[in-house]
Amino acid sequence: MLMIRRIAILACLTGALALAAPKKAMIIDGRNNHDWQATTPVLKQILEETGLFTVDVVTAPPDNESLASFSPNFAGYDVIVLNYNDFGPKNAGDWPGKTQLAFEKYVREGGGVVSFHAADNAFPKWVEFNKIIGLGGWAGRNEKDGPYIRWRDGKVVRDDSPGRGGSHGPRHEFVVEIREPNHPITKGLPLKWKHAMDELYDRLRGPAERLTLLGTAFSAIEMKGTGEHEPILFTIEYGKGRVFHTTLGHDVPAMKCVGFIVTMQRGTEWAATGKVTQKIPADFPTADTVSVRP
Ligand code: ZN
Secondary structure, rough: EEEEEEHHHHHHHHHHHHOOOOEEEEEEEOOOOOOOOHHHHHHHHHHHOOOOOEEEEEOOOOOOOOOOOOOOOOOHEEEEEEEEOOOOOOOOOOOOHHHHHHHHHHHHHOOOEEEEEHHHHHOOOOHHHEEEOOOOOOOOOOHOOEEEEEEEOOEEEEEEEOOOOOOOOOOOOEEEOOOOOOOOOOOOOOEEEEEEEEOOOOOEOOOOOOOEEEEEEEOHHHHHOEEEEEEEEEEEEOOOOOEEEEEOOOOOHHHEEEHHHHHHHHHHHHHHHHOOOOOOOOOOOOOOOEOOOO
């Protein structure tokens, strides 16, 4: 009897430990036309404060050094957070072929990916990468890279009209509107919330296969935008892998927005596990009021 009870207690403990075991996240940085030295520590803190993740940072060699030996151990992680693009001063180019293949395999076999802000500027010519991120901008992207994704008359529209891929007007506060309230990432969020001052990406283009549009923001003409509801938060399925794409987070002040923090935390959990266990905090912004943390 005692033995059985001990086994039962052990089983319970093991179960609890398994539930509590943090997921492994890797942030990739080192090259970016944004201040990755400042934003990576903020991303790391945002993920760690959930208690759900351990976070390692993998920093690629700088622009003036070769990427030949750049070979992160993707397979050892549950989710890869991309704070990286090759859009820097020297535009030094793609990851080595075997690293690209390892990344594709990691996602195809069920790995999670988060594309953070300017990560979607990266790798315009890497076909599978663009399928993984769904939409991208700049670096010569145009109609050859895929449609624009717009929200018109209550539904997602694929717009093949010619034009540039990627733009934004001056930074400003804008309202994010949730278009898919039943997805684990967005479930329970206010349907409209005001985001702190940030870039509002517009005119992104890409293959946009198996894309679920979670949130949009209206890109006003008077703010040098498009007059369209532009995709801001979305997911992509690639093989068995899950990708969360946020265009938000140009700089540290934008990342202090509780809307940014919470969607990043929830999106990363979903990419890693397919579920979201976090509650919506009381300081989440409303439709009229921005909410930032110190
Ligand atoms: Zn930016």
